[in-house]
Amino acid sequence: MAAKNHRQWTAEPNLQMNEWVDSRIYSDPQIFEEELQKIFKKTWIPVCHESELPKPYDFRTTSIAREPIVVCRGPDNEVRAFLNVCPHRGMIIERRPSGSFLEGQPSGNPKRMTCMFHAWQYDMKGNCVYISREKEGFQDRLCKEDVGLRRLRCEVKFGGFVWVNLDDNPKVSLEDWAAPAFQCLRKSLDAEPLEVFHYHKAVVNANYKLWHDTNCEFYHDFMHYHNRVTGFNDAYFARKNEAFDHGHVVVGTFQVNYEKYEGFESRAALSFPHLPPNQWYMIDLFPGMNFNLRGSALRCDIVTPLGPDKVMIEYRGLGLKRDTPEERMTRINHHNSIWGPFGRNLHEDLIGVQGQGTTMLPGSEPRRILHGRHENQTIHDENGMRHYYEEWGRWMNRRPSKPDQPFSEAIAVAAE
Amino acid sequence: MEVRPVQPPAGFIVNETNARQCPGVLETSWGNAVDAANLVRDAIYRSTIALDQQDWNGWLEQCDDEFQYAIKSWSPEINKDMTYLALDRKGLENMIKLLPKHNTDHSPLTRHTSVYTVEMNGDAIAHAVSSVIIYQTLLDGINSHIDAGESRLFLVGKYIDKLKIKDNKAKFISREVRLENRRLDKGSHWPI
Numbered sequence: 001m002a003a004k005n006h007r008q009w010t011a012e013p014n015l016q017m018n019e020w021v022d023s024r025i026y027s028d029p030q031i032f033e034e035e036l037q038k039i040f041k042k043t044w045i046p047v048c049h050e051s052e053l054p055k056p057y058d059f060r061t062t063s064i065a066r067e068p069i070v071v072c073r074g075p076d077n078e079v080r081a082f083l084n085v086c087p088h089r090g091m092i093i094e095r096r097p098s099g100s101f102l103e104g105q106p107s108g109n110p111k112r113m114t115c116m117f118h119a120w121q122y123d124m125k126g127n128c129v130y131i132s133r134e135k136e137g138f139q140d141r142l143c144k145e146d147v148g149l150r151r152l153r154c155e156v157k158f159g160g161f162v163w164v165n166l167d168d169n170p171k172v173s174l175e176d177w178a179a180p181a182f183q184c185l186r187k188s189l190d191a192e193p194l195e196v197f198h199y200h201k202a203v204v205n206a207n208y209k210l211w212h213d214t215n216c217e218f219y220h221d222f223m224h225y226h227n228r229v230t231g232f233n234d235a236y237f238a239r240k241n242e243a244f245d246h247g248h249v250v251v252g253t254f255q256v257n258y259e260k261y262e263g264f265e266s267r268a269a270l271s272f273p274h275l276p277p278n279q280w281y282m283i284d285l286f287p288g289m290n291f292n293l294r295g296s297a298l299r300c301d302i303v304t305p306l307g308p309d310k311v312m313i314e315y316r317g318l319g320l321k322r323d324t325p326e327e328r329m330t331r332i333n334h335h336n337s338i339w340g341p342f343g344r345n346l347h348e349d350l351i352g353v354q355g356q357g358t359t360m361l362p363g364s365e366p367r368r369i370l371h372g373r374h375e376n377q378t379i380h381d382e383n384g385m386r387h388y389y390e391e392w393g394r395w396m397n398r399r400p401s402k403p404d405q406p407f408s409e410a411i412a413v414a415a416e
Numbered sequence: 417m418e419v420r421p422v423q424p425p426a427g428f429i430v431n432e433t434n435a436r437q438c439p440g441v442l443e444t445s446w447g448n449a450v451d452a453a454n455l456v457r458d459a460i461y462r463s464t465i466a467l468d469q470q471d472w473n474g475w476l477e478q479c480d481d482e483f484q485y486a487i488k489s490w491s492p493e494i495n496k497d498m499t500y501l502a503l504d505r506k507g508l509e510n511m512i513k514l515l516p517k518h519n520t521d522h523s524p525l526t527r528h529t530s531v532y533t534v535e536m537n538g539d540a541i542a543h544a545v546s547s548v549i550i551y552q553t554l555l556d557g558i559n560s561h562i563d564a565g566e567s568r569l570f571l572v573g574k575y576i577d578k579l580k581i582k583d584n585k586a587k588f589i590s591r592e593v594r595l596e597n598r599r600l601d602k603g604s605h606w607p608i
Contacts, residue, residue, distance in 0.1 A: 225517040263510030341603030
C-alpha cells in the first residue's frame with residue numbers, strides 16, 4: 001500500500017500487541033509525571049563514579065526525579081547520599097557540582113555541609129551538628145538531633161559507580177537488580193579501580209525513553225558510516241541481544257575492525273582487563289542507563305528526564321586508574337573518536353533522537369512506534385525494546401501500546 | 417613636530433628579542449614587532465573566516481604540516497581537564513574527507529573572534545590568545561519549519577594558538593580550543 005489516509009495511518013499495525021507502542025508514552029505530561037513517581041523514585045540510578053570524589057570530604061551533587069542529592073565521602077571513606085535539602089527552610093545546601101567540605105564556607109566551618117541561608121551545619125553522616133542560636137530560638141522544642149538530613153540508599157558497585165535509590169525499601173537489592181546483566185563485564189570492571197576522564201552533557205528535546213531505545217537497538221547502525229565499515233560482517237550480525245530480569249538488555253560482543261575507518265586504529269593494546277582485543281559490549285539498564293565498553297574505553301550514559309519531551313543525558317568516559325599519561329591519552333582519543341561531543345557517532349545518535357522528539361511533541365497525534373523486528377534475538381532483533389516496554393508496562397500499570405488501559409501480564413507474555 | 421614611536425597594541429608583549437629577531441621583520445623597532453603581530457592577527461582572523469565558510473581545506477592551508485589541534489575543557493563536575501578532540505593535521509584531513517559520509521547537523525557556525533594577546537619570541541614563534549564566541553544559526557538540526565534561521569549561542573571559549581612566521585606569513589603550528597562549555601547538546605562534526 002502506498003501513502004495512507006488518516007484512518008489507515010492511525011490503524012493498529014498488523015503486528016503483535018507488544019511489537020509497537022503508542023507515541024503518547026513519549027509525550028504525555030501525565031504519563032511523564034507518573035514515571036517520575038513510579039519508576040525514577042523507586043529504582044537504582046548511578047549518579048556518579050567514585051573517582052569523582054576520591055578523598056574524604058569530597059562531594060558531588062546530582063538529582064533524581066527533581067529531588068536534589070548530595071553524595072559525599074566521609075572521613076571513614078564511606079560514600080553516602082542525602083537529599084541536598086536543608087530541613088530548616090528547604091534551601092539547597094550545596095550549590096556547586098563538586099568540591100571538598102574540607103574548605104570552610106562563608107556561613108560555615110570546615111568538614112561540614114553548611115546551609116548558607118541560616119548557617120545550619122551537618123556532618124558527613126548527615127547529622128545536624130550546629131543550629132545557629134539554637135536555644136534562643138527553639139528553647140527545648142526542637143534540637144539538632146531532630147533535624148538531620150534525609151539519608152538515601154547508596155552503594156558503590158559494578159566498576160565503582162555510585163548508585164542511589166530514593167526508595168528506603170526498594171523492591172529488589174542493587175545486587176539482585178543488576179548483577180545478572182553486568183555478569184558479562186563484571187570481572188573486567190571490578191578487576192581494578194576505574195577513573196572518569198570524560199564528562200559532558202546534552203539536553204535534548206525528546207523523551208528519555210527514545211534515547212534509551214537508541215542505545216537498545218542496533219538497527220540504527222545503518223545511520224553510522226563508522227559502524228557500517230568497521231562492523232557489518234557475519235560476526236556482527238550474530239551478536240546476541242539478551243534480555244535480563246528487570247528490563248535490562250545486554251548486547252553481546254564481537255571483534256571490531258577499527259582500522260577499516262580511515263584514521264582510526266586498533267584498540268587491542270589497551271583492552272580492559274580479562275577481555276580479548278577490540279571487543280564491544282553494551283549493557284542497557286532499565287529505565288535509562290547504558291554501559292558501553294569498546295575495547296579500551298568505557299562509556300556510561302545516565303538520563304535525567306526533564307519533561308515528557310526533554311531529557312538531559314550525562315556522558316562519562318572511563319579508563320583504568322593506573323593508566324600512564326600516554327595510555328590515558330590514547331584511551332581518551334579512542335573514546336572521543338566515536339563518542340565524544342565532536343566524535344563521529346554521538347552527533348548522529350543525537351540528531352536521530354532529536355528528530356523523533358520533533359515528531360512526538362506533547363499533544364501531537366498519537367502514532368504507532370514499531371519495534372517488531374525478529375532476527376533470532378541477534379543484534380538487529382528488537383527484542384531488547386520489547387523486553388524494556390514489558391517492564392515499563394509492569395511498573396506503570398499501563399499497556400505501552402494502549403496506555404489508557406492497565407497492563408496485562410498475560411497479554412504481553414502471550415504475544416511474545 | 418615631535419615624532420613618537422609606534423606603540424604596541426594592548427596586550428602585546430614586546431621585548432628586545434622579539435623585536436629584533438622576527439624573520440621578515442627588517443628593522444629593530446617597536447613597529448617591526450607590531451608588523452609580525454599583525455601577521456599573527458591576520459592569520460587568526462582569516463582562519464575564522466575560512467572556518468565560518470566551512471572551507472576546511474582553506475583553513476588547513478593556513479596550518480603547518482606539523483599542526484596539532486585540540487578541543488579541551490575543564491570540568492568542575494569531575495575535576496579534570498578534559499580533551500574532547502585531539503587530532504594532528506593528517507587526522508584532520510581524514511576527518512574532513514569523511515564528512516560527506518556522515519549524517520550531520522548542517523546549521524552554520526559563526527565565530528566572533530577577538531585577539532587578546534600576541535607574544536613573540538626569538539624563534540619566530542608567536543603565541544596568541546583569542547576570545548571566541550560561536551553562534552549556531554539553525555538549519556536542519558531540530559525542526560526547520562520552526563527553528564531554521566534562529567541563531568543561538570553554541571560555544572564560548574578561547575583559541576590558544578601557536579604560529580610560526582616565515583617569509584612574511586604566519587602559519588598555525590597548534591590550536592587549542594579551550595571551551596567553557598560542558599553542556600554541548602548535539603555537539604558537532606566540524607572543526608571548531
